[in-house]
Amino acid sequence: MDNETLQAWVEQVSRDSFGRPFLHQATFNRRLRSTGGRYFMRSHDIEINPKQLETFGREETEKIIKHELCHYHLHLTKRGYRHQDADFQRLLAEVGGSRYCSALPGQTKRVQPYRYKLVCRSCGMEYLRKRKVNPAKYACGKCRGKLFIKMLDFVLEP
Missing domain, CATH: 2.20.28 (Rubrerythrin, domain 2)
Structure with a gap:
């Protein structure tokens, strides 16, 4: 899957699950290690870890997209967009997004000696x-x- 396909997918999930358009950029970022995706507050762009899609499939990746879109839509509407905010937790439960992404195989927690x-x-x-x-x-x-x-x-x- 390429970035254009991801962009269309994120726009569709935004319309279907949130009833609002996604007007910014969604891209894949292979350098993400410990997270499934991230939302940038300044540019309002979203990055998704392609390894999550390759390993766990479309269903899990869509949950990650919904998670990042919760940050996106709540931030733009000036509501609680952080993980600990009630608005975020409520919206995440409504749309069926995941709170945490699944750990990739071979990705163990680094232990500091x-x-x-x-x-x-x-x-x-x-x-x-x-x-x-x-x-x-x-x-x-x-x-x-x-x-x-x-x-x-x-x-x-x-």
């Missing part, structure tokens, strides 16, 4: 951290002793 260890000088209590922190700002939660940082030679998985 622990790289740093804070060690208490008094009692030896250890705290694992993914990011480097300033130990002078913190104290041991067990004995209130001073901490020092030790970078791990190996990577610990959480």
Whole structure:
């Protein structure tokens, strides 16, 4: 499927499900990884992940299109267009859009390994951290002793 076909499909879904026209651009974006689609508030354009269409078919992709069109129509009518807004949740349920897209195969959540260890000088209590922190700002939660940082030679998985 190409971008012109997607554009016609989005326009048709907008007319059929929302009763309003879609007047902006809808395109495929292969670089999307963790999402099925996205709506741009400044340009009002919509991007769809073509891998969702290839993997899960037209029905799931149409639910993603409805999700993005909910953002689109609510934003243009100056109503609650964010995920947590009641207007968005109500409209999404009415049109049958999906709240979340299905995870693509091979797309696992990236786990950040622990790289740093804070060690208490008094009692030896250890705290694992993914990011480097300033130990002078913190104290041991067990004995209130001073901490020092030790970078791990190996990577610990959480």
